[in-house]
Structure formats: structure tokens, C-alpha cells
Amino acid sequence: MPTILGQNQYGKAENRVVKITREGDTHHIKDLNVSVALSGDMDEVHYSGSNAHVLPTDTTKNTVFAFAKGHGIESAEQFGIHLARHFVESQEPIKRARIRVEEYAWDRIATSDSGGRFIGADEVRHSFVRNGQETRTAQVTYDGESFQVFSGLKDLTVMNSTNSEFWGYVKDRYTTLKEAYDRILATEVTGWWRHNWTSDEQRMPQWERSYARTKQHLLDAFVETYSLSLQQTLYQMGARVINSRSEIDEIRFSLPNKHHFLVDLEPFGLTNDSADGAVYFAADRPYGLIEATILRDGCEPQIPVDMTNL
Amino acid sequence: MPTILGQNQYGKAENRVVKITREGDTHHIKDLNVSVALSGDMDEVHYSGSNAHVLPTDTTKNTVFAFAKGHGIESAEQFGIHLARHFVESQEPIKRARIRVEEYAWDRIATSDSGGRFIGADEVRHSFVRNGQETRTAQVTYDGESFQVFSGLKDLTVMNSTNSEFWGYVKDRYTTLKEAYDRILATEVTGWWRHNWTSDEQRMPQWERSYARTKQHLLDAFVETYSLSLQQTLYQMGARVINSRSEIDEIRFSLPNKHHFLVDLEPFGLTNDSADGAVYFAADRPYGLIEATILRDGCEPQIPVDMTNL
Amino acid sequence: MPTILGQNQYGKAENRVVKITREGDTHHIKDLNVSVALSGDMDEVHYSGSNAHVLPTDTTKNTVFAFAKGHGIESAEQFGIHLARHFVESQEPIKRARIRVEEYAWDRIATSDSGGRFIGADEVRHSFVRNGQETRTAQVTYDGESFQVFSGLKDLTVMNSTNSEFWGYVKDRYTTLKEAYDRILATEVTGWWRHNWTSDEQRMPQWERSYARTKQHLLDAFVETYSLSLQQTLYQMGARVINSRSEIDEIRFSLPNKHHFLVDLEPFGLTNDSADGAVYFAADRPYGLIEATILRDGCEPQIPVDMTNL
Amino acid sequence: MPTILGQNQYGKAENRVVKITREGDTHHIKDLNVSVALSGDMDEVHYSGSNAHVLPTDTTKNTVFAFAKGHGIESAEQFGIHLARHFVESQEPIKRARIRVEEYAWDRIATSDSGGRFIGADEVRHSFVRNGQETRTAQVTYDGESFQVFSGLKDLTVMNSTNSEFWGYVKDRYTTLKEAYDRILATEVTGWWRHNWTSDEQRMPQWERSYARTKQHLLDAFVETYSLSLQQTLYQMGARVINSRSEIDEIRFSLPNKHHFLVDLEPFGLTNDSADGAVYFAADRPYGLIEATILRDGCEPQIPVDMTNL
16 A cells, blocks of 8 residues: 555544532633544544544543533643543543643623622622633643643733834845834733643642743733843743743743834824834734743753644 | 615724823823724715715825824724714815724733732733723714714623523424523623713713723623523613613613533433533524613614624 | 613524435535524513513524425525515514525535546536635515515625726825825625515516626626726626616625735835736735615615625 | 753744736736744844844845745745745855745636626636635745645535445443434545655656645545545545655645534424435534544655644
8 A cells, every 4th residue: 555644633623611610609610612632543444434443523522521520620631631531541442632622711790789889709609701811721642651731821912012122133135124122012922831740640730720820920021021022022931931830841932923013103293202102003914923932951842833823 | 877876985994003101101002993984975986986085095094093193092982083073074075974993901911029929910010911801892973063972892701600591482383492490691792882972062971981880780780680581681781771871872782692501411320400510512603692772761773783793 | 661672683693504405316505504583572571581472592593494494495585585484474473584694605526537537517416615705695584564685795805906096086184195007906895785576476586596697797897897996896886786687776885995005125126016017915904995885776775884794 | 041942933924915917918816825934043032132143024024025026926835945945045043944825816707798798717817706715825944955845725615415424433431423324524624735845956846736636636535435434535535645646745634524413303393314305504613623644655754743723
């Protein structure tokens, strides 16, 4: 046979599972989008169409919903660990399972009572508003021996309205850009980070806390870095996370430079100066795109190059 | 000529204008998407292509940016009023101007200092994160005599995880739905409301405050209504706004019923009961769609039927 | 009661129904997205939550699928007529039904046999590829007495790479645009047209043929018009349809001016001239937006202003 | 330093370049979206913010437009080869350039003359309609020594309305799916294939012809395969390409199973049977997702696992 089968995987993608947990009148919500990808001894289904080794994708969907009830959803990562382990350990032909998750955050709605007094969100027990600031992500892979756990986020749009410069760059015959000494730096952060937890023999990270702290660290670094290039800001964001979170060995970012161009208002007799509080045109395309991995020294990279562009 | 020209309008759509205002080290941001639509004495450009009455759409774009600098952006509504008045009053052939605006909210980033102490968002002076909860909208129309001002929002996704029932409905030969006594009620609110301010002779509403209060009122009503149908919840949301905000005479909502279906887990030996904290499948399509206008008694409706579906 | 209910409607939106008809080995496909909106005697469900007059949206969904089997889908318009009539005539409280449809076209896949001979698409009997050129649309409204039928399309992207000019326009203090004597004219056509058929007493149009011809006429006019403004092109497109199709009395277009800006290559020693075959930057936002209705003389407009922006 | 920089790259993404070539009155159009990613000796810009090795992303944008004029756009692949070579060979710090391209196809508009005679598309010389069937893709990477050229497509939606079965699969405790002996098989093809051309010493493929033939081969295999699983169909599509196109050594597909569920119409007294021409519900999410690489025997895989999910 002149052609052979290479890497392959299959499963049900984008299972939208919502779990409400009731603690008396107080409800808690977990809202996930779960994608299952399985691989293993699957040559025959490709070559002949025999499904003898194929657990249907419909079954993987059912398993997601049954596990949400049976195990609950403590965190996206923990839920992924349960699922990945199940598929590999319960089905002989399946040698590797990858569970990808998007999580949508909901806040409690803060309300006011009929007398006009403000009621804190804590008193609102079963009403929620979708947060919308970022989408949290997770990916758990299990091969029967060890786990690989990535956590991440996307759609987190941030801006520094000053403390950003860009100058001293290479000029070739196609360079027309003017140097900038006070520009807006805005980006929509996509990041994935790898935990060094790989098996039950290690102490498992507190996934919810780890996520919250990691997000805070990368925001802190974004805010505090006086930026000479978006690459420098990216590196500071990654280094801050690696240096502050011992459970994380590797982080990768994809940071589009969401250009805000100072509008030329001279033709209308107006001076439009950054230092004076200026007017910008927020451009769509094209955009600069800065991508990099930051590693704990001595660690091997495992996050694929395009992982942050999915 | 057997064909004639009917309603027509033109202008530059989706001008993405960002205004940074500096108050010492503290920056403020307004981030708008502004669309201009002009109409008037425009037969000739349609019939013969003569542009003698046509202010170019490119000029309307320039005007948006110049006004953002010259007048600032106090609110989406105030900015729209400046622009609409300008086009009608400065160009003889233009009889009517409509300015549509989307506004994207940014929060200050809360950060922690290097010693680990938490710093409130107020101390962060020029770093922002896009809020993402909802998109604010506004539309100002001016015909040379009076203004029509609509304010609104979209993409505001809310959920009550209980206190919703649905029963007692009509059953015909195509009805298979089971009655529900404890269901999730989730929707993505799109709303437009009309202010009764129409000219400078009236006291102008405080647009920013009016928006914040209106949003709070509709959220309050969503939270507090024990719902027997989404129509009932919608009406309560609208009535609350009309009854609480004297500057608003009319409000229209489009509320998709974002179905969360209780998953049948019986085949897996699991009971999946709402009262016990259940697992739901969040469906995409199809979805119920509930739309209605609520009016102050005695007022004429002006918000078009599909305004909430744009 | 200080607030009252205004216009309201409800139903199941975006029912994705696919009908395969088998004619021996030759299959035919209709692929629709059907949205139902009902209105009538619905005050009580808004005021008190009583569903006594409410046919569930779930039932309207079931009806769509059952009618696709029972009546077949001859055309989007005919299918809408069946559905609208059914809801109004079978449910006393329902006084008006509006059916909106999107239709996705599929072509037969042209293939080649194993000997390398090309097989025409007609010989391929049950394999299809989605066409993707435009989305066809239809809207049928019935109030128990007469029908209103709109047909339309969207996402039809067209370009003339020459035969377009733009000059002789108004210049004010915000005008910086240079006049153009040979520019690209590109747009993404959204159009809705109204048929003058309103009841069974008239001869019903052949909906499939009417759509195909109308699309051809508007394309013909786009191609053949030497354009001095996009408004002129729009009017020609509409007038061609009205003059050529006696079953259509009104048409409305929304035509974004998809700007293709000539790139300034002078800094790199290159001349970039339209007449010589030039390089353009295809911009996203902002864009000019030209909208107008063209009517058969003596007819009343019925297509709402924002219908082409949904 | 406890953290180090890993893989990194930067450049301007999504440059929307349109090239019109005039051959007398007959125009030709190339419509591309070009993304540049450069890497090399870039540690310093990340560590200190020094831009001394950084060619601005704005310059890479200018280069795309200048090359479209200077070199023309013969094909997406050839254009990528010009650009990748230029960046690596003209800038000492740049060791590797990756050019990604999306291409949008335009057809000539077929029109009819005023006498009603049909005019073939060939006679229409400068009017185009965007095709919309699929988006063509290409990626060229150059490291100063050899090229890696991928071609591909996405958004190609195809359906077999019969000749597909699914049975004989694994049943575990979460399996509820019924076996199917006559189902719809529909998918939206995303594929990438790798050419074995790597340097000027080899004869370069005819990129346009290679693309057209490869697309035809994968469609042929889709049509002709009587399918017992989507994996089998996928493999046949890949094997057909490898066996038929000697310039291609590897191909990877991501095929979502666009489920068309037979609607249960029994409650309405209707039989809905595939063999009789049935009504289906076209579901959005979740969906099965089948991914695999097919290789010429003896070749090493180079297409990344998630390349087909970008």
C-alpha cells in the first residue's frame, strides 16, 4: 500500500454542558464547552470502515453529561482529568485521550431592593450575568501513564493608554513607519500555560486558585511594564507567571497588536497629540502579531506553536 | 419614468473612534463605533449619478474624528446630538441625520503591588481591561426641528437558575413539550428605549446616569420576577424601567430563550432533577424569541419592530 | 396601569430543516433556516404570565418539521405561505404570523471517473457541495386576510474593477478625499423585494423562477452600469428589477461600499496606477453604506428601512 | 535568570491585498489575506525591549503590497516564496520566515444582454462575483536553506445524501446511539497538504493546476466512497490525493461530522424514513470531529496536528 495512516484522533467536539449546584437557596454554576479527542488502535476504521474499535462520538458526548452529574465539575482541569482517565482506562483500543474545555464565567447580579437600598451580589442567590471579560480554557491529555495539563485564557482585551514607545528599529527600503514615544498599547491576550503536575503521585494544584493568580500576575506585569516593544511586555508577562507560580513551567502567548492610530487632524486645524489626550482610529486589519513561549530554565517546551491561535 | 426612488440614506458606517482624556496621570477612555446615515435632497445622485448634493461618506468619517477631538465624547448620546445637528445644519441638501453608536466599556485593571499588597483599581491610572458584559448602544436622529434619542444595550446574557415555570399552554396536534415547574430561564438581552427629550428647550437627561439606572432596573426586574413565561419577565423588565425613569416613554426588548435542556441521564442510572442541582445541555438553535414594546400609557410607539434585531 | 403593552410577537427562531427528496437515485435537497413569529391576543401572557393563549414555541418548531414532510418544500416562499396560513387559521388567538427563511443553495458535485473521463454534475445523483455565493431569503406574513411576500438575498459580493468614478461632490471643511476617475466598485448586496401577490385569488408567481430572474437582473444592471456613484448603481439595479419583473412592486438594497484603496507605493519607487493594473488594500471598517428603496410608480412602500440590515 | 525565551515569532497578520491585472479590457483578480511571521536572533527585544534587530511589522506589511506590484501574484504559493525568501535573505537577524495566505476566489459574472440573449461569463471582462464555495490556503516557510510549502482549503461543505452507514461500533454503558444503515454524511472540509518541492534545484509544481486537481481528487473520493465511517471516507480522500499527485507527500484533514438528525415525526402520524426522502434537523453543536494525516509510505509527517483547526 503506497499510503499510510499518520496521526489521527476523533471524538465529539463542543459539548455545551451547564451544571447547577444547589447549596440550599444559593446556586453555583459551571458553564463549559467540552471537546473530546481519542486516539489509539484505530487503523482498521480508516482502512476498511470497520468500527469494531470505535466508541461512538455520541457515546463520548453522553459520558461528558453523565460525568458532570456523577462527579460534578470542580474545575475545568479536574473535569478533564476524570474524563481523559475514563476513556483510556475503560476502552482497550484507546491509548490517548485529550479533553479541551472552554469555560464561561458568570457573576451574581447585584441588585437593589424595592426601597432603593442596594443589595450586594452575595444576597442574590440564583441570578447570574455572564461576565464576558475573558474565556477560560483548559486541555488535559492522558496516555495511560501521565497527564499533561494546560490551562489558559483568550479574549482578554487590555490597554495601556501610555507608557509605551517604539523606536530604534531596523529601517530598510520598505520602512515608512514613524518612531513613537507615547503610544497606546492594546492587545487581546491568548495564553496557554503548562502545569508540571503529571500524575497522582504529585500533589495536585488547586486549579481554581492557580488560574485566578496566574491571570492576576499576567495583568500585573502588563500594567507595570514600561514598554519599548510588545515583545518586551509579553516576556515580562510570561516571566512574572513562571517566577510567581511554582506549579507552572511553561507559558505561551499570542498577542495581536491592536493598533490605535493617532488620527491626523491637522487638515481641520486641530492638534491631536498623545500627551494632550488624543483621538485614535482603532484598526481591525492588518495587525501586528507577537507570539512567544517563556520557559522555566531547564524545562522542555511542550506547548505547540499554534496552540494560541486555535 | 415607471420607477421612483423611495426612502434612502447614506453615510460612513462603523467608524471606530477611541478618545483618551488625560486628567493628570489619570486617563479616561471612550471607545465607540459610530455610524452616520444622512438623507435629504438626494434624488439626483440616484437618477443621474450627479454628486452635487453629496457630502462624501469619507467626509462624514473625518467629521466623527474631528468632533471627538473638538467636542470630546461626554456620552454616546451627547456625541450623537453634536454630529446629527452638524450635518443637518451645515449642509442644505441634508434634511435628516441619524447617528448610531455602539460603546465598549473598559474597566480599570485591579492590580497588586510588588510586595503582594492589593492595589485598588482606582490607583491604576492608565491601564484598562475591556469589560465585555454588554455592548451599550445609542441612536440619535435629527430632522432640523426635533431630536429622537434611543439608548440601548445588547449581548447582556443573564440567567435565573430557578423561579421559572412554563405550563398551562395551548396543546395542538403538534405539541409534544412537557410542562416545566422548575426550569432555567436564560436570555441575551437586546433592548432599546426612547427618551422623551426632543429639543434644547427641555432639560437634557444625564445620559450616563440614565443608562446605568435603566440597566439596573431591568436587571432588578429580571432577578425579582418569579416567571411563568418569558413574556411576563419581559413585561416586568420594561414596566420597571418606564415606572422608574421619567425620561423614558418606550422600551422594546428582543429576548431569545436560551434553552438549557435537562439531560436525560436515566439510561446511565442517574437521576437528573432540577431540584437536586442538575446538568443541562445549552442549545444553540433553534431558540424561542420573545419580542415586545412597553409604553408609558398615552405615548405613541416609535421604536421599529426589528430595531432589537439589528 | 401606567404602562401598556405595544407590538409583540413570539415564536421559535432558526429551525434548521433539511429536506431530501428522492426521485429514483436522483436526490434533491432543500436546506432552510426557518423562523416563526406569531402575534395576536397575547396581553395576558405579558401581564400575568398566563399561557392560556400561547402555543409553545416548541410546537411551532415541530410544525416546521412536520410540514416539511407533509407538504414538502417547493420553495421558501411556498413553504412560508403554508406555515403562516396554518398558524393563523388553526389558532384563534393568533391573528398574524410571520415566517422568515434563509435558504442555502447546494450544487451537485462535478466529478471525474476512474479512467480520467469527466462526468458532468448531472450524473452525480446524491452528492452535493454548498454553493456559498449568496444566501437566499424570504419572508411571508399573513393576517388572516392577505399575504405579504418578500424575497431577497444577502452575502452576494460583487466587484467591477473599472467603470466607476467619484467626483463633483460637496467639499466642506472636513473634506480631504481626492476625486477618482477609475476606481474599484465592490459591494456585498443585501436586497429585499416585495411581490404584489397577496391572496389566492391572484395567480401565484413561480417563486423559484422569479428569484433566479431577479438575481440575474440585478447582476446585469451592476455589470452594465458605468457608475458615477454607488447610489446610481443601486438605483439602476432596482429599476432593472421593477421594470423587468411585473410581479415585483418594490425593492430595497443595502450596499456597503467595500473600499479598495489604491496603495501608495511611491516611497518604494513604484507607480501604482489603476489604468496599469494596480494593487489595492481591501479595508474592513469603516465603510460607506448606501441604502434605498425603488418603487413601481404609484405603489406604497412596505419594506421597513432596516430590513436590509438584519 | 530563572526564565528563558522559547520559540517566538512576529510579523504583520492579515494583510488584505487585492491585485488587478489588466490584459486589454480583460481584467484578472487575485484577492489574498497574507500573514507574515518572522523569527531569528530576537532575544534582545524580548529581554530588554531593544528593537535593533526588529524590522517593524509595518514594514512587512509594506513589503507585501510592494511585492504584489513588483512581482505580481502568480499564485498564493509563488507569492509566499518571494516574500519568505526576501525576509530571510535581506535581514541578517531573520533566520526563518513563514507566510500564510488565504485566497478568495472570484468568478466572472454571467450576464444577459438587453435583447435577452445570454452572454457567457467570458465576455464579461471586469465584473466579478465572489465564489464562496471554499477558501484556498497556503503556507510557505523558508529557513535560508529549504522551503516547506503547504497548500490547503477550508469551508468546503459537502454532503452525500445516501451511501453512508454507521454500525458495528463499541457499546459501553454510556452508549445509546442507534445503528444507521442509510444516513446523511455531511462535512465541512479543512485540509492541508505538503508538497515535496523544497528548493529551486527541483522543478517547481504548477501551483494553480496542482490546487485544482487536488481539490477535484478529494471531491471525487468523497463522492465515490460508500462510507461505513467518516474515518474511512477521510482516508479515501487522502489516499486518492497522494496516489494521484506525485508532488504531494502528506495530507491532513479535519472533518466535522455535520449531523443531520432524522426528525421523529411519529407523534404527528408521519413516517420519516431515509429511503423515502426524509426531513432532517441540521445540528450545530456538538459535532463529531474526525482528524487524520495520510502519508506517502516512507515520508515523515510535517503537518502539525492542529494545523487543520486554525
